[in-house]
Structures are given as structure tokens and as C-alpha cells.
Amino acid sequence: MSFTIDATACGVEAGDRHAPLIQVRALKAGYGERIILQNVDLDVFPGEVLILLGGSGCGKSTLLKQMIGLEQPLSGSVLINDRDVHAARGAERTRILHGFGVSYQTGALFGSLSVLDNVLLPLEECTDLPKPLRLRVARMKLAQVGLAGFEDHAPSELSGGMVKRAAIARAMVLDPCVLFLDEPSAGLDPVTSAELDALILDLARSLGMTFVIVTHELASVFAIADRVIMLDKSRQGIVAQGDPRTLRDHSTDPMVHDFFHRHVSGRGKGEIPEPLNREPLNPEPLNSEALNPEPLSP
Amino acid sequence: MQSELFSQVKLEEHPSTASGAFSATLTGRLDVRSTGAIWRRLRRLVGKAGTSRLRLDVSGVGYVDASGLALFVELDEELRARGGGLELVGPRAELAGSLERFQALSRGAAVPARRGGVLERIGRGAQAFWRDVRDLVGFVGLFVSGFAQAFRRPGSIRWRDFWLSCETVGANAVLIIMLIGFLMGLIISFQSAMPLRMFGAEIYVARLLGLSMIRELGPLVTAIILAGRSGASFAAELGTMKINQELDALTTMGLDPVRLLVVPRMLAAMCMTPLLTMVFIVFSLIGGAVVMFSLGYPLVSYTNQVTLSVGVGDLANGLFKSFIFSLLVGWIGCVRGLQTGQGAWAVGAATTSAVVSGIILIAVMDGIFAVLYYVFHY
Numbered sequence: 001m002s003f004t005i006d007a008t009a010c011g012v013e014a015g016d017r018h019a020p021l022i023q024v025r026a027l028k029a030g031y032g033e034r035i036i037l038q039n040v041d042l043d044v045f046p047g048e049v050l051i052l053l054g055g056s057g058c059g060k061s062t063l064l065k066q067m068i069g070l071e072q073p074l075s076g077s078v079l080i081n082d083r084d085v086h087a088a089r090g091a092e093r094t095r096i097l098h099g100f101g102v103s104y105q106t107g108a109l110f111g112s113l114s115v116l117d118n119v120l121l122p123l124e125e126c127t128d129l130p131k132p133l134r135l136r137v138a139r140m141k142l143a144q145v146g147l148a149g150f151e152d153h154a155p156s157e158l159s160g161g162m163v164k165r166a167a168i169a170r171a172m173v174l175d176p177c178v179l180f181l182d183e184p185s186a187g188l189d190p191v192t193s194a195e196l197d198a199l200i201l202d203l204a205r206s207l208g209m210t211f212v213i214v215t216h217e218l219a220s221v222f223a224i225a226d227r228v229i230m231l232d233k234s235r236q237g238i239v240a241q242g243d244p245r246t247l248r249d250h251s252t253d254p255m256v257h258d259f260f261h262r263h264v265s266g267r268g269k270g271e272i273p274e275p276l277n278r279e280p281l282n283p284e285p286l287n288s289e290a291l292n293p294e295p296l297s298p
Numbered sequence: 299m300q301s302e303l304f305s306q307v308k309l310e311e312h313p314s315t316a317s318g319a320f321s322a323t324l325t326g327r328l329d330v331r332s333t334g335a336i337w338r339r340l341r342r343l344v345g346k347a348g349t350s351r352l353r354l355d356v357s358g359v360g361y362v363d364a365s366g367l368a369l370f371v372e373l374d375e376e377l378r379a380r381g382g383g384l385e386l387v388g389p390r391a392e393l394a395g396s397l398e399r400f401q402a403l404s405r406g407a408a409v410p411a412r413r414g415g416v417l418e419r420i421g422r423g424a425q426a427f428w429r430d431v432r433d434l435v436g437f438v439g440l441f442v443s444g445f446a447q448a449f450r451r452p453g454s455i456r457w458r459d460f461w462l463s464c465e466t467v468g469a470n471a472v473l474i475i476m477l478i479g480f481l482m483g484l485i486i487s488f489q490s491a492m493p494l495r496m497f498g499a500e501i502y503v504a505r506l507l508g509l510s511m512i513r514e515l516g517p518l519v520t521a522i523i524l525a526g527r528s529g530a531s532f533a534a535e536l537g538t539m540k541i542n543q544e545l546d547a548l549t550t551m552g553l554d555p556v557r558l559l560v561v562p563r564m565l566a567a568m569c570m571t572p573l574l575t576m577v578f579i580v581f582s583l584i585g586g587a588v589v590m591f592s593l594g595y596p597l598v599s600y601t602n603q604v605t606l607s608v609g610v611g612d613l614a615n616g617l618f619k620s621f622i623f624s625l626l627v628g629w630i631g632c633v634r635g636l637q638t639g640q641g642a643w644a645v646g647a648a649t650t651s652a653v654v655s656g657i658i659l660i661a662v663m664d665g666i667f668a669v670l671y672y673v674f675h676y
Contacts, residue, residue: 128335129337136404141364148403154640
């Protein structure tokens with residue numbers, strides 16, 4: 001809940017709103033000998049909803065972890081507000097980390113704390129706000145994600161969708177300029193997933209918050225994405241980016257085309273096989289006489 | 299006129315107006331970094347001015363986040379309760395809109411739940427204790443049926459898991475058992491030799507040590523080490539399997555988690571603990587021998603005294619106790635693991651509970667043994 005006149009939460013001047021908030025430059029990432037991503041260049045602009053898309057193992061989560069400074073790149077850099085996430089140390093690093101919020105795939109709520117205490121934790125540890133203000137902010141954030149009335153619940157008492165909402169409330173309690181969401185719709189039913197999409201859109205439009213989201217859900221992509229970044233496992237990097245509808249309808253890249261049209265590569269024209277033509281499960285009723293034969297004559 | 303600068307925010311106070319309201323001007327950014335300081339400053343100024351009415355000029359405020367909005371709402375409520383209020387002068391349209399929205403959301407937020415009274419909490423505690431006792435009894439039945447099934451068909455026991463558990467419960471614990479046994483024997487002999495020396499009765503240290511280690515301390519200390527090591531490990535392992543739904547996977551495969559996971563672990567604990575107790579006893583006697591030797595007694599006198607005071611019956615008595623303790627420790631460790639709730643915290647709680655319950659059970663059972671042995675003159 002904020003309003004912006006001269007500056008955004010991260011201190012980007014109004015005149016610089018077209019300047020990128022996050023800059024990924026010549027990023028090379030991997031695990032040991034295995035290279036996952038290389039030569040990745042990417043800009044994220046203030047207020048946009050950016051979605052990282054691609055098949056399993058293409059490096060979406062790796063890129064996300066690099067952007068939030070959780071893993072060190074093999075080479076290249078990630079700048080948030082012109083500050084290098086990986087090079088920063090001490091107070092500078094803490095300041096960068098407070099500038100964004102992250103919601104993990106499982107929610108990562110602390111099981112020993114109530115929902116309210118989970119949301120209060122960053123306020124207690126990272127600010128000098130007095131208790132009445134901390135409580136008011138945390139309760140408001142929970143109300144904002146539709147969890148008013150669940151403050152005293154334990155995370156284990158919440159449904160999957162509610163856990164994701166609580167995790168988003170915790171991620172945005174310090175009013176960061178960017179929210180990173182890892183698979184926010186994973187494991188949710190379509191209705192809950194759509195509700196979460198609506199929440200993300202509401203936060204993005206009303207607060208001007210920037211979102212970087214990793215997801216597989218095409219429905220969510222078309223509902224909320226301003227821009228999509230497509231990653232490919234074999235090419236170890238970005239293969240396409242832009243508006244999701246434009247990519248779906250006009251991309252000439254076979255990988256992008258297959259992904260958006262749910263095609264399986266290597267199957268002729270790429271069609272998913274038709275379901276087997278089975279016999280009806282209820283064939284002709286049995287002849288009742290066969291079941292009840294005439295009694296044997298003595 | 300005073301002014302104060304907190305990072306990018308500035309608060310200026312003005313002389314009180316004719317209406318008695320205190321007035322101030324706020325400019326800059328009001329965010330989580332600056333709001334705390336501004337809150338304290340404003341309350342101090344209002345308190346010093348002795349008024350409950352505050353006119354705050356916010357026309358120069360460029361940015362307000364949720365904490366800043368909370369400040370306005372909270373301060374207004376506090377001043378209203380004292381008969382005054384907060385008047386925001388010149389808020390920009392965006393601020394007014396955000397404030398309205400914040401207040402609407404705050405109204406939707408729940409009132410904090412009332413904490414139960416002492417009686418209610420005692421009642422809840424008693425209820426939880428009774429539920430726990432009922433669960434424990436239920437688990438006894440479950441374990442007995444699991445063991446019965448396993449012993450009817452010994453081939454159904456996962457012997458590979460049994461040997462693996464024997465290694466972790468037994469072989470890996472040998473070093474610590476040896477060390478603690480040796481040190482306890484050494485310390486007890488030394489501490490008891492000093493007063494006995496005044497009566498020229500140091501030689502009886504051997505009898506004292508032999509009897510106490512074989513009948514009492516050997517089984518007891520080994521079982522307590524087992525509770526801290528293996529009981530905790532059983533609870534953590536099964537608890538993690540439970541929160542990862544591995545136990546559910548076994549159940550839905552039609553497999554009994556008790557037969558598959560609990561029986562091998564408990565069998566290993568039951569086989570290994572008496573052996574570890576023997577190791578403990580031997581090394582405690584070696585510790586005693588070192589002390590006696592250093593006091594000038596030949597080893598043969600020491601061993602004679604030990605063998606004279608302790609019989610095979612005492613050793614059997616100690617090993618039987620040790621066997622029963624291992625049953626209790628293995629059982630409570632597995633039960634706490636299977637009872638684990640949700641989340642990492644629940645695994646920690648299950649592990650702690652396994653150790654605490656294990657030690658309590660050992661102490662209670664040791665008391666029962668003491669009474670039984672006394673009654674039956676054993």
C-alpha cells in the first residue's frame with residue numbers, strides 16, 4: 001500500500017521509469033561442470049509483470065536464484081537498482097535484499113509461527129517500527145491478500161492457496177519494489193490459481209509493484225504477463241521474449257511454438273496421440289435367464 | 299522551530315495555533331526505514347505540547363508505504379481516544395486514496411483472538427495429555443501387532459534395514475560408550491576412594507564400583523545415551539519421512555510402516571543395547587582399575603574383589619534392565635516420529651519429545667526395577 005509521487009519504493013526517480021530496475025548481464029550459471037545458462041542478458045522494468053517460461057530443467061529457477069543472489073554466477077552480473085547483487089557485502093547487501101521480496105514454491109512459511117507472526121517477522125527483524133505499527137501493517141497485508149481472520153492459524157492449518165497468499169503477504173510486508181514468485185500456481189486448482197492471478201494483477205496495477213514470476217501455467221501467463229522470457233534447455237539461454245499472445249501467434253521458433261501449442265516434438269506433426277478408443281464400459285446387460293437358470297427337475 | 303532529518307524524511311514542528319492544536323510539517327519519504335523514528339518523534343512532541351490535536355502538513359511528502367499509512371491511522375486513533383485527533387493538511391490525492399484503502403483493509407482485519415484464562419489452559423493441557431496417553435496406548439497395540447506379524451514370518455522383516463540400524467545404534471556408538479564408561483569408572487572410584495582411605499578401606503572401591511556399574515549405572519547411563527542418540531535419530535528420521543509423505547506412500551501401497559520401519563529399528567536397539575551396556579561396564583571397570591593401580595593395589599586384588607562381590611545373576615539382572623530400557627527408548631523414539639505434525643518445527647519437537655519422554659520412561663522403569671528386586675530379594 002503506497003503511493004508514488006517523486007519516487008518508487010526503490011528510489012527510482014519518476015523520470016527514470018523506463019530505465020531497467022534489474023539488469024542481468026552476460027550471466028553464466030551452472031552447477032559444477034554442468035552449465036545451465038550462458039550469455040543471458042535481461043532487463044526488468046519498473047511496474048511490469050515478467051514471466052520466466054520454459055520446459056522443465058531449462059534454468060528458470062536457476063535464473064531466479066541468480067537474480068535474488070541466492071547462487072553465485074560462474075560469470076556475469078545481476079544489478080538491482082544499479083547495485084550488483086553478488087558483489088555487495090554487509091549493509092549494502094542487506095539493503096539490496098530488503099528491496100525485494102521472494103515467495104517460494106512451497107510457501108516456506110515457518111511452521112512454528114502463526115500466520116501473523118510469519119508476516120511480522122521481517123518487520124521485527126529488519127525495521128525499528130514500534131509494535132502497534134508492526135501489527136497494523138502485518139494485519140493489513142494479510143487482509144490485502146484475503147487472509148483476514150486467519151492471523152492466529154498455524155501454516156499447517158491453511159490450504160495450498162492460502163499458504164501461497166500468506167507467503168506473498170510476508171514477501172511484500174516491507175513494501176519492496178520487486179516481488180519474485182517461484183511457481184505461485186503450482187499444485188493449485190484452476191479457481192484458486194485464477195484468484196492468485198487476480199491478486200498479483202491487483203498488486204501490480206494498484207501499487208505499481210514489479211513482478212518476476214516463474215511458472216508453467218499457460219492460463220496464468222496469458223492472464224497476468226506483460227512480457228514473457230522463454231528459456232530453452234538445449235540452447236542454455238533466452239530464445240524469445242515479448243508479449244505472450246504475440247509469441248504464441250507469430251513466433252517462428254519451433255520450441256516457442258511447441259510450448260504455446262502444447263505440442264510434443266518428434267511426433268510427426270507434433271500432435272499428442274488421441275485417447276484409445278475403448279469399448280463401452282457397460283455392454284449389453286446380461287441375460288437374466290443365464291443367471292437364474294431353470295431349477296433342475298427332480 | 300526545530301527540524302529533524304531521518305534519511306530522506308524531514309519533520310518540522312511549529313508553535314501551537316490559537317485553537318490549541320500542535321502543528322508540524324512532514325516532507326520527503328515515509329517508509330519502513332524512517333517511520334519508526336518519525337513515530338517516536340511525533341509522540342514525544344505531542345506529549346510535550348500537552349495536546350491531543352495534531353495538524354500535520356503532508357503536502358511535501360513524496361512517498362508513503364504501508365508503515366507510513368499505519369502511522370497516520372494509529373496516531374489518529376490514539377489522539378481520538380484522548381479527545382482530539384490527527385488532521386492531515388494538504389494530502390495529495392494518491393495519499394488520500396491509499397489511506398482510505400488502508401483503513402478499509404484494516405477494518406477487515408481480525409480482532410486479535412482472546413487468550414484463554416488459566417483454567418482454560420489447564421483444561422486444554424489436560425486434554426492434550428490424555429490424548430497423548432491414548433495415542434501411546436494405541437501405538438503399543440500397533441507395535442505388538444507389527445511385531446507379531448514380523449515374528450510369524452521372519453522373512454518379512456527387512457533384514458538389510460536391521461543391519462544398517464545395528465550399525466548406527468550399536469557400532470557407531472561404541473566409542474562414546476567406551477569413553478563415558480571409562481571416565482565414569484575413573485571418577486566414581488577416585489571420589490569414593492578418598493573418604494574410604496580415611497578408614498583404610500580403599501580396596502572396597504572395587505566392590506562398590508562392580509556392583510553399582512553392573513546392576514545400576516551401566517544399564518542406566520547406556521540407556522540415557524541411547525535415548526539422546528538413537529531415540530532422537532529414530533524420531534527425526536520417521537518424522538521427516540512423515541512430513542515428506544513417505545509414510546503415506548507406504549500405507550497406500552498396502553504396506554505397514556510399523557513392520558517396515560519400526561520393527562527393524564526396535565530390533566536393532568534391543569540387540570545392541572545389552573552389548574553396549576557390557577562395553578560400558580567393562581570400560582568403567584578398567585577406569586576403576588586405573589585408579590586402584592595408581593593407589594598402589596595390584597590388579598589381581600582388584601579383580602578378585604570385583605568377582606567376589608558380583609555374580610552372574612547381577613550381570614543378568616543388569617542386562618535384562620538394559621534390554622527393557624532399549625525397548626522403551628526405541629518405542630518412544632518411533633512413536634514420536636510417527637506422531638510428528640507438519641513442518642520442520644514439528645520434527646524438532648518430535649525429537650525433543652523422544653529424548654525427554656525416553657529419559658523419563660527410563661527413570662520410572664528403573665524405580666520399578668528397584669522395588670521389584672527389593673520385593674523379590676533379587
